[in-house]
Amino acid sequence: EVQLLDSGGGLVQPGGSLRLSCAASGFTFSNYAMTWVRQAPGKGLEWVSAISGSARSIYYADSVKGRFTISRDNSKNTVYLQMNSLRGDDTAVYFCAKNWREGIAVYDNWGQGALVTVSS
């Protein structure tokens, strides 16, 4: 059974940093691209970043480019999202998601989400 466990959320001041983790199990992690999607309170889904299975290809939404860094450790079956220079509009639940297959960016498994609150 595929499982994705998001962690690392919390309260951070504007301008601060936070690192999210997503621990995966139940599939061959290195074979799949992974993605972060966020959802601000009461709002819709927003794609944030994606990383290929090998980590050779990385993509970011314009809203986080230059501030967020996605990475993965295939030996630990974990994907990370390092978030720097956080702003109030980064407040959201952050979900990690597994791509259905390489080259097909629909998401067949999701973590439970990690709440990030940016506030002074």
Add this chain to the structure above:
Amino acid sequence: VLTQSPGTLSLSPGERATLSCRASQIITTISLGWYQQKPGQAPRLLIYGASNRATGIPDRFSGSGSGTDFTLSISRLEPEDFAVYYCQWFGKSSVSFGQGTRLEIK
């Protein structure tokens, strides 16, 4: 950009639901998916490639469309189907979601 309509759809159990997703430019069918999200939960993949049901999705859910206009249909609404539905497009280096359609009990 994906635009979903209506914003809210009020129907009764047993009725048929039709949700629309319109793209601002022509997209390939393989790049279009649909998700269901219930309060406090992560989204669940329903449809990939515009018309293919994901694993475990009941056959009352169906997707159709091509070009710029796509549809998610639910043939006979069950109580558990009342939720928010999102369409999603992916390109080579970016992804976008529609703003969602809330399906509520009438």
